Amino acid sequence: MAEVVLEHVMKNYGSLYAVNDVSFTVNDGEFVALVGPSGCGKTTTLNLIAGLLPISGGDIAIGNRVVNDLDPKDRDIAMVFQNYALYPNKTVFSNLAFPLQMRKLPKAEIASKVAEAARILDITHLLERKPRELSGGQQQRVALGRALVRDPLVFLMDEPLSNLDAKLRVQMRSEIKRFHHNLGATIIYVTHDQLEAVTMADKMAVMNGGFLQQYDTPAQVFANPVNMFVASFVGSPAMSLISLQAVSRGTEVVLQSAEGWELPLSPANARKALSSTTKNVVLGARHSTLKLHKMQVSGSVPGKIYTVEPTGDVTFAQVFIAEAVVNISVDPSVHLSPDEPVWIEFDQERVHLFDAETTSALTVR
Template sequence: MAEVVLKDVMKAYGAVHAVKDVSFTVEHGEFVALVGPSGCGKTTTLNLIAGLIPLTDGEIVIGERVVTDLDPKDRDIAMVFQNYALYPNKTVFNNLAFPLQMRKQSREAIDKKVRDAAKVLDITHLLDRRPRELSGGQQQRVALGRALVRDPAVFLMDEPLSNLDAKLRVQMRSEIKRFHHNLNATIIYVTHDQLEAVTMADKMAVMHGGCLQQYDTPANVFANPINTFVASFVGSPAMSLIPVDVATEGGGTVLRGASGWTLPLSAINARKAQGSSNGKAVLGARHSTLKLHRTALPGAVPGKVYSVEPTGDVTFAQIIVDAEVVNISLDPSVVIQPDEAVWIEFDQDRMHLFDGQTTMALKAAE
């Protein structure tokens, strides 16, 4: 396995930048997920690493080699695609053997590598079948096996689970994670599903508009989103965001909502809010950090219940605050009704504040 380094990678189509100044390093044996909405540049970035499309600018290093100008076959990578790309008239054995046959390896070497890969992926019993005789999950294993037999420096995976049903996606997440663990493989994995990224990856690269927004461990991205886009994209339900004004009241710093409510701030949050570039901020909070009250309390924010979603072990409620939807999780024993007036209490230690103009997370001045 090998390290992968992207340095100021750019791909432009005329005046349109599909990928703009993207830089990050994938360490040896790391699982990195490129995640973001459709059109954010994640698949283009993967194709640039693979050499399937040429760079406009920048540099890509795999291992100790600059591969920017090398053909895909010379980059020591293997790709697993969304549609599996299996040969329908070949058996599973021959699908796995094909890349080795193209390298003109001996029959004995091919047989050993194919059977070793099949054993790792638990598909030995499928070697004589054809793709049409396999389930979606089995086809996905064969696609992984075809990449595995090549013994590449880096595995590149482009939304490999998107064609599977929800139950099978969960199962295959575990399979791919185990695959990574057993092989200590370097994997770069594209997905639009942030849950896949959070549950599988060592690090995640959150992309938007062709730019890298944040590159960190899933835990740090979730806990410390760098801007409102990352905050709203990572997490299920998404972080709730409410535009507010930063004001002074009674000698202290408060947040003032569009409908006139005020939220006094702790000392550290006050310092963060005072760093706003234009006197406006965005208040953010995860559903699990909020408390719901049926009567007004000091510092609680008024709202109205929009909808209630029982899921069995937890109930999710959507509360309208100043025309914004605030997600909150409740114990199933709590019964509330649409249009009911409620008040929301924010945890000062776990709330987030973002600049109203730049959308970047506000930091407390020392």
């Protein structure tokens, strides 16, 4: 396996930049997910690494070798696609063997490599079947196997689970994670599903508008989003964001809503709020850090129930607060009704503050 390094990578079509000054390093054996909404540049970035698109600027290195001008076949990578790309008239064995046959490897070596890949992916019993005789999950394993037999430096995967139903996606997430663990493979994985990225990857590259927004471990991206886009994209439900104004009240700082209520800030949060370029501050909070009360308590702010979504072991309440809809998780035993007045308590240790103008996270200086 090998390290992959992107340095100031660009891809433009005239004045449109699909990938704009993207730099990050995938260490040897790491699983990195490129994640973001449709059109953010993640698949283009993967195709640039694969050599399927010519690079407009910057450098891409695989295993300490700059590959900008190399054809895909010379980059020692293997791709797993969204549509599996299996040959319908070939058996599973023949599908796995095909890339090795193209290299003109001896038959005995081909048979050995196919058998080993089939063993690792638990598809030995499927080797004589045709793709049409397989389930979606089995076809995906064959696609993985075809990449595996090539023994590449890097595996590139482009939304490989998007064609599967919800239950099978969960199962295949575990399969791919185990595949990575067993092989110690270097994997770069594109997905629009941030849950896939959070549950599978060692690191995640969050992209938007062609720019790399944040590159870190899923835990760090979740706990410390660098801007409002990352905060609202990563997490399910997403972080709730409320636009407010920071106002000094003598020695303390409060966040004031257009409705007139005020939320006093802790000393640390007060320093963050005062570092904003303007008085406009966005308050962010995860659903699990908020407490819902049916009566006013100290430090709580007023809201009104919008909708209630029971999910079995937890209920999600959407609450109108200062013209924003805020997600809060509550115990299923709590009975709530639309338009019911409630009060919301924020955990000052776990709230996030963002500059409304720059959208960047505010930090203590």
